[in-house]
Amino acid sequence: MAKRGLAVAPSGRPGRGRLYVNLPDGRAVAWYDRKANRISVLADERREEILTALRPYLTGTVAIGPPPVPTAADLRRLALRPDDDLAPNRPGEDLLGELTHGSAGTRARHRLRQELAARERIGEVLDGLSESEEWRVLHSLGGITDHLVIGPPGVFCIRAVPGRRQRAVVGELLLTVGRAEPRPDPRACRRAAAYATRALSATVTPVLAVADASRVEVAPTLRDVRVLTPPTLTPFLTAAPTTLKPPDVEALFAAARDWTTWL
Structure with a gap:
């Protein structure tokens, strides 16, 4: 202050x-x-x-x-109200609120803690990537996606899921971890990327990031959603071919951090 x-x-x-x-x-x-x-x-x-x-x-x-002379991204940032700025959000910000102030039961709180741990694990990896001036990372985009990454290879919408040190099997529509009930994470990841593509007027690649699974098996028919783990996340992003110039990255970041973009 x-x-x-x-x-x-x-x-x-x-x-x-x-x-x-x-x-x-x-x-x-x-x-x-x-x-x-x-x-x-x-x-x-x-x-x-x-x-x-x-x-x-x-x-x-x-x-x-x-x-x-300000760029369009600078002008948008200068006009952005603090309450509408998503850049300061921490990984799992919404889950932290539920765990602190919510009334969920014991089992639900255990599930929330697992989800939070996965988002924090993936967020830690992405924050390491954002040490480079070429990359921009946002977390907890208001229930739309867990993480959004913008860099030279483009825009990536990342959904983090807990592997719970068990085998994770990813199909076109469902993800199964151990013996738990299948979850619709691939579908949710695909929908979030489609929504982000419309909101940002840019191609957004859906990524499913499985944290701390003992093994990850991906159906060969699943091609539109990338399935990655913490060790493979950064190599995949940094090895992808360049499609955006620095001004494009800044312009997309300026739009993505503005909550009104997603309304």
């Missing part, structure tokens, strides 16, 4: 990307680009307040001045 009503908020995961200095109503008056070590000021009359707010985060010699 900062003096005189200004607040500092990260553009994504804490410790990375830009830091925005916002008015109480959420409008940005400046941002600090840590990679370029530069402060872009939108309200010059508040320059001293902005410097005071950002001082704990600054390192080395910092340039300060008016912003460069």
Whole structure:
């Protein structure tokens, strides 16, 4: 927090990307680009307040001045209300709320904890990928998908499921883990990617990520949904051919992090 009503908020995961200095109503008056070590000021009359707010985060010699000509992604980010920004969401954010404040019974809570552990496991892998400036990752998109990844190879809609250290069998429509009842995860993953394709006006690849299974078997007829595990997730994404340029990645990320995109 900062003096005189200004607040500092990260553009994504804490410790990375830009830091925005916002008015109480959420409008940005400046941002600090840590990679370029530069402060872009939108309200010059508040320059001293902005410097005071950002001082704990600054390192080395910092340039300060008016912003460069904003891209469409910059303009969308600057207009984004904090309550509509999905970028700060943690993996399994919705499940954390249910476990903390919900009234589910013992069995249901055990299932929720397994689901949360799977989302956190996959989220940890994806957050490692997002250390690269080429990639953008979102978690917990309001019940639409568990994770959304945007990078040079395109957009990937990822549904995380717990393998529970048992054999997982994935068919075209159903996933079976051990002796449990089959689940419609492949269908749900496919629907989420189709929804994201419409919302973002971009091709979105469905991915089913099975966490901590003893073995994963995939039906040879399943071709439109990629089935991956934590060790194979990053190699698959980074080895895929490039289809998006950096401005395209930023534009899609700006749209995807805005909750109103998904309404």
